[in-house]
């Protein structure tokens with residue numbers, strides 16, 4: 001369902017690797033959430049959801065630290081952190097308030113939202129730091 005594409009590349013190997021992992025987790029999640037069998041996959045789903053959420057936080061911190069370390073433009077850096085922060089807040093809220101309802105449609109919508117957000121964030125926000133970090137020798 002969600003796949004990392006060459007156009008998502010930020011020209012930094014470690015960042016691309018982390019982005020690929022995010023898509024992989026979202027895709028696994030979607031596959032399990034849409035399984036049409038007679039089993040209840042709720043625990044499995046929540047497990048992967050937690051993994052995705054933890055990995056997202058790890059990845060955002062990695063990016064933010066890199067940008068701080070190399071002296072990225074303060075305003076751009078701040079806006080970037082704000083985007084990360086509001087996304088984490090939104091996903092945390094969904095996890096706490098909505099997902100325990102165990103509704104497949106809600107789960108599908110949530111995963112689609114996450115996949116779409118990540119793709120858009122990479123294309124519109126992450127790509128802005130590629131050149132800056134490349135010039136600092138980060139590839």
Ligand SMILES: [Fe+2]
Nearest residue numbers: 063121125126
């Ligand atoms: Fe980012």
